[in-house]
Amino acid sequence: xxxxxxxxxxxxxxxxxxxxxxxxxxxxxxxxxxxxxxxxxxxxxxxxxxxxxxxxxxxxxxxxxxxxxxxxxxxxxxxxxxxxxxxxxxxxxxxxxxxxxxxxxxxxxxxxxxxxxxxxxxxxxxxxxxxxxxxxxxxxxxxxxxxxxxxxxxxxxxxxxxxxxxxxxxxxxxxxxxxxxxxxxxxxxxxxxxxxxxxxxxxxxxxxxxxxxxxxxxxxxxxxxxxxxxxxxxxxxxxxxxxxxxxxxxxxxxxxxxxxxxxxxxxxxxxxxxxxxxxxxxxxxxxxxxxxxxxxxxxxxxxxxxxxxxxxxxxxxxxxxxxxxxxxxxxxxxxxxxxxxxxxxxxxxxxxxxxxxxxxxxxxxxxxxxxxxxxxxxxxxxxxxxxxxxxxxxxxxxxxxxxxxxxxxxxxxxxxxxxxxxxxxxxxxxxxxxxxxxxxxxxxxxxxxxxxxxxxxxxxxxxxxx
Amino acid sequence: xxxxxxxxxxxxxxxxxxxxxxxxxxxxxxxxxxxxxxxxxxxxxxxxxxxxxxxxxxxxxxxxxxxxxxxxxxxxxxxxxxxxxxxxxxxxxxxxxxxxxxxxxxxxxxxxxxxxxxxxxxxxxxxxxxxxxxxxxxxxxxxxxxxxxxxxxxxxxxxxxxxxxxxxxxxxxxxxxxxxxxxxxxxxxxxxxxxxxxxxxxxxxxx
Numbered sequence: 001x002x003x004x005x006x007x008x009x010x011x012x013x014x015x016x017x018x019x020x021x022x023x024x025x026x027x028x029x030x031x032x033x034x035x036x037x038x039x040x041x042x043x044x045x046x047x048x049x050x051x052x053x054x055x056x057x058x059x060x061x062x063x064x065x066x067x068x069x070x071x072x073x074x075x076x077x078x079x080x081x082x083x084x085x086x087x088x089x090x091x092x093x094x095x096x097x098x099x100x101x102x103x104x105x106x107x108x109x110x111x112x113x114x115x116x117x118x119x120x121x122x123x124x125x126x127x128x129x130x131x132x133x134x135x136x137x138x139x140x141x142x143x144x145x146x147x148x149x150x151x152x153x154x155x156x157x158x159x160x161x162x163x164x165x166x167x168x169x170x171x172x173x174x175x176x177x178x179x180x181x182x183x184x185x186x187x188x189x190x191x192x193x194x195x196x197x198x199x200x201x202x203x204x205x206x207x208x209x210x211x212x213x214x215x216x217x218x219x220x221x222x223x224x225x226x227x228x229x230x231x232x233x234x235x236x237x238x239x240x241x242x243x244x245x246x247x248x249x250x251x252x253x254x255x256x257x258x259x260x261x262x263x264x265x266x267x268x269x270x271x272x273x274x275x276x277x278x279x280x281x282x283x284x285x286x287x288x289x290x291x292x293x294x295x296x297x298x299x300x301x302x303x304x305x306x307x308x309x310x311x312x313x314x315x316x317x318x319x320x321x322x323x324x325x326x327x328x329x330x331x332x333x334x335x336x337x338x339x340x341x342x343x344x345x346x347x348x349x350x351x352x353x354x355x356x357x358x359x360x361x362x363x364x365x366x367x368x369x370x371x372x373x374x375x376x377x378x379x380x381x382x383x384x385x386x387x388x389x390x391x392x393x394x395x396x397x398x399x400x401x402x403x404x405x406x407x408x409x410x411x412x413x414x415x416x417x418x419x420x421x422x423x424x425x426x427x428x429x430x431x432x433x434x435x436x437x438x439x440x441x442x443x444x445x446x447x448x449x450x451x452x453x454x455x456x457x458x459x460x461x462x463x464x465x466x
Numbered sequence: 467x468x469x470x471x472x473x474x475x476x477x478x479x480x481x482x483x484x485x486x487x488x489x490x491x492x493x494x495x496x497x498x499x500x501x502x503x504x505x506x507x508x509x510x511x512x513x514x515x516x517x518x519x520x521x522x523x524x525x526x527x528x529x530x531x532x533x534x535x536x537x538x539x540x541x542x543x544x545x546x547x548x549x550x551x552x553x554x555x556x557x558x559x560x561x562x563x564x565x566x567x568x569x570x571x572x573x574x575x576x577x578x579x580x581x582x583x584x585x586x587x588x589x590x591x592x593x594x595x596x597x598x599x600x601x602x603x604x605x606x607x608x609x610x611x612x613x614x615x616x617x618x619x620x621x622x623x624x625x626x627x628x629x630x631x632x633x634x635x636x637x638x639x640x641x642x643x644x645x646x647x648x649x650x651x652x653x654x655x656x657x658x659x660x661x662x663x664x665x666x667x668x669x670x671x672x673x
Contacts (some may be wrong), residue, residue, distance in 0.1 A: 015656045016649060020630040024649055026656055028667070036549065038499035047643070052653075055669030064497065078497035085499050096672045104672070117670050129548040129572060143548035143572055147579035147642070155646045157653060159631070193484055194542040197571055227545065229571050247671055254666035261664070293484050293545075318483055411493040420516070432488040432546060434511050 002268035004165045005234050006200045009140040009265065013123045015157055025160045028122035028139075030152045031108045032059040032095065034086040035413070036127030040150035041089040051093045052156045058117050059090045059097045062107045063413045067376050067403035070101060079414065093153075106379020106405040109133040109347035113217065114381055116246025120235040120262040125152055130347045130429065131230075132223040136216035137243070138235030138265055140200070143224065163229055164274040166199040170207035172281035177463040179357065180215030181349060181427070181446035183207065183279070184222040185287035189297040191277055196228025199274065202267065203233050207281040213242040214353035221348045222429050225294035234266035286462055288334050289431045289444040291322035296431070298334060300449065300461045306330035325433055326441050327423070334459050337443075341424040342373040342454040343436070344400075344447055346410040349427035350378025352385045354447040358427075359386075359394040361451035361465055367399035368457030374401045374416065376408040400454065412437045425453035468581040469639030473562050474608040475535030477599040478525045480509075481592075485539060486546035487573065491555040504551055505558030526559070536607055538596050539566035541589070544573025553580045563609050565616070567592050578632045581639065583611060585626045594618075611637055 003011070015024040030053075037059070044051070051057060064079035074080040083100065090097035098105050104115065109130050112118035118134040124141035125131060127149040134141035148158055168187055188195075201223050208216065216233050223231025233239075240259050243249045250258045285299035298304070307319035307330060323330055328337070344350075344358050355377060367373045375395050377383035383405055386392055392402045409416040410428035418424055418440025427450050428435075431442035443459060452462040495507045513524050520527040526534060537556070543566045544552060553576045556564070562582055567589040569577075577584045587595075598605045598619050608617040611633060616624040635642065660667075 016652050018631060022629075022631045024646065024652070026653070026660070029670070035496050039501050039550075042499070043643075049643075058670045058672065063493075076497075082497050082499060096670050098672055115672065119667070127548060127550075129546065131548075145548055145550035145553075145572060145576035145579060147550060147576065151643050151646065154643050155650070155653060156657075157646060157649075159642055159646065161629075193545055194568060194570070197542070197568065224546075224572075227542065227570060248668060250666040250668055254668075258666040261666075293486070314481075314483065321482075411488075413493050413496065430486075430488070430546065432486045434492055435488050438492070438494075438511065439516070 002271040004267040004271040004273065005138065005202055005232055005265055006140060006163070006165055007271070009121060009123065010162055022159050022161055024157045025123060026157055027125050027152050028056060029117060029124040030057045031112055031124070031126035031131070032057060032149065033063060033108050033126070033128065034061040034082045035063045036146050037089065037149055038082065038085045040146050040153060041093065043150045044093070044153055049154045051095055051153045054094045054096065056156065057095045059086060059095050060105060060108055060111060061086055061100055063407045063411065065100055065406040066414050067406050067408050067416055070404060076415070103380040103384060106382065107347045107350060107407055109221065110350055110378035110382065113137060114246070114379055116243060116249030119243060119249060120239055121265055125158065129224040130221050133217050133221040133347055135220040135223065135230050135232035136213060137239055138232060138262065140230055140232065142230040163200040164198055165272065166196060166201045166228065166275045166277065167273040168201055168203050168277045168279065169205040170203065170279040170281055171205040172207055174207055174281050175284055177286050177466065178284045179446040179448065180211055180218040182284055182287045184219045185289065185297045185444060186284055187277065187279060188222060188226045188294045190279070191226055193225060193293050193295045194227040196223060196226040199228050201226065201228045201231040203231060208233060209236065212353060213238060214351040217351065218348055222294065225429060235262045286446065286449050288449065288459055290326065290328060290334060292325055292431055292433050294429070294431060294444060296322060297444070300335055300459065302334055304328045304330065304332045304334065335461055337459045338423070339425045339443070339453050339458060340371065340422040341418060342371060342450050343409040343424055343426040343428060344374065344450050345376030345378060345408055346428040347378065348429040349447050350376065350382065352382050354427065355382065355386050355391050358447040358451040359391045361448050361462060362398040362400065362455060363394050365398055365455040367454050371454055371457050373399065373454040374403060374409060376403045377405050379405045398455065409436050411435060425450045425459060467639045467641050470562060470581050470583050470611055470636040472608065472610050473535060474606050476531060476533055476603050477536035477538050477595065477607045478531040478534035479538040479596040479599040480525055481538065481540045481596060483540040484542045484545055487544060487549050487552045488546055490544065490552040491549065496549060496551050501554050502558055504555035508555040508559045530603055533560065535560055535562050537561050537564045538592060538599055539564055541567045543569050545570035548572045550576045553577050553582050557582055565592060565595060578636060579642070581636065583609065583636060585616070587624065587626060591624060
């Protein structure tokens with residue numbers, strides 16, 4: 001029977017199936033960070049268990065780390081304790097760890113692929129919902145809770161039921177000014193924040209094939225914002241070229257044998273999908289979110305909705321709440337909305353390609369008066385690469401802050417957060433109420449759109465600047 | 467894990483759609499290294515104003531619902547992050563059962579790991595239960611997991627579905643790890659097979 005990419009990876013990792021269909025699924029890679037692991041390690045210690053496969057595990061601190069000078073450690077006591085707890089745990093359990101001061105430190109979803117730890121065909125988990133990012137390599141990658149983190153540490157497996165298959169096919173050339181971020185925001189706008197619930201989304205079509213790995217990771221990263229547990233893209237030569245030479249990837253003849261296997265993974269012709277979504281790339285326009293969930297998006301040429309036009313009372317109440325929280329007026333044009341802060345970074349858009357796109361807009365321009373603009377590379381290696389290309393100078397000359405790697409203002413667990421009422425143009429993934437700081441307001445958009453907002457002081461169609 | 471067999475308690479209604487995990491427990495409270503103590507910050511921004519005072523209109527601040535053990539939630543409850551702090555905060559507050567038209571996947575799974583029963587029911591039945599809940603302590607709901615029924619204050623029984631394995635774990639208070647540890651020989655066997663077929667796959671190298 002023809003199988004999908006998801007089916008093939010799933011089948012290859014089933015250790016055993018229980019009577020009710022629950023599978024014991026083998027996990028190839030487990031990424032660990034400081035926020036969702038302390039209670040898992042504590043559970044292991046209390047039960048006298050060990051980490052079954054330290055060599056399949058990688059730990060890094062990213063959520064709490066300051067993005068300023070790290071020579072003085074972490075000032076906030078709770079953040080410092082959480083990172084210190086991770087350090088103590090990786091030492092006690094012998095788990096590979098990248099220290100905060102190491103040049104390879106960064107957001108777990110940036111460094112996994114970057115170091116070759118995440119590879120095609122693997123099952124990859126992490127106590128973080130944006131683990132879906134790694135699906136861009138053609139792996140089955142999904143976020144788990146802390147109890148499951150402990151389960152994987154102890155057994156290298158998870159108890160799972162198979163997901164349904166959803167195919168999202170995007171065809172055609174991407175119009176000027178549009179990026180992978182605009183594709184995924186448009187998809188979420190179309191299927192909704194629960195549209196992918198119970199599914200794994202496979203992204204396919206000529207538009208997806210034409211994306212580089214950074215773009216593919218941006219798309220897969222936000223699968224969870226559509227409710228899908230995972231998103232994946234069939235591995236191809238773009239994938240194999242990306243993997244080649246990375247430190248934890250197979251090398252030489254071993255890599256060639258790996259590629260031979262990876263070439264068997266793409267979905268078979270005639271494979272069954274439970275649902276199908278088709279997007280015409282030609283119809284895409286740079287996107288921006290107006291509300292407080294990631295389906296509340298419009299083209300930058302569009303307007304915030306008018307709740308009065310909504311017939312369903314529950315839906316109308318939701319729109320009213322979002323308009324009010326975001327301090328917009330019904331029907332307000334998105335372009336021209338003044339912003340206070342710009343955040344360029346995160347596991348969604350913190351890769352070198354994202355920084356290049358933002359820098360190309362920022363080059364020779366100045367951050368608008370009164371706007372605070374941060375650039376936070378996704379990893380120390382991304383930062384070093386950007387500096388070798390002179391991108392740091394482009395940003396600094398334009399008046400952006402150039403910072404150390406971490407999750408930063410995507411969720412404000414470190415000192416980088418919005419103050420109440422501030423409006424932020426952000427390349428991150430969630431625009432929930434208070435996500436970037438209590439009472440802060442988030443507009444999700446692409447890196448080039450974010451840079452355009454920084455230099456004009458308002459949401460703006462980037463196509464007017466290039 | 468505390469077993470879940472039957473529960474009779476006050477139900478509080480929070481029907482808003484898409485209550486995300488940042489609303490259940492904002493990121494600034496995730497800096498703990500413990501599972502307990504999060505209940506005071508459950509729904510923090512909905513529950514307290516900027517000065518930290520309780521918002522009197524929020525359901526769990528109202529005298530009739532301060533001791534609610536059942537939450538009647540809206541569609542796509544628990545969307546967003548994988549943080550298990552969300553069910554930990556609910557449990558620490560005293561919530562043992564959540565009834566909603568739909569849940570986000572990761573949150574739904576996390577509930578079962580913590581002795582919380584999430585029940586999916588059609589929106590019209592959820593709405594009827596929300597009407598019951600307006601009566602506060604005068605209209606307790608009962609949940610019988612082994613029979614898979616909710617008993618309304620008027621005695622009417624509503625059946626619900628639950629995954630068989632998860633039901634077994636909840637009824638007996640079993641944690642997954644202990645059970646999976648019994649399958650170690652199968653895992654050993656799988657790993658041996660993998661090492662042979664995927665001998666190109668290196669370990670994590672960050673030395």
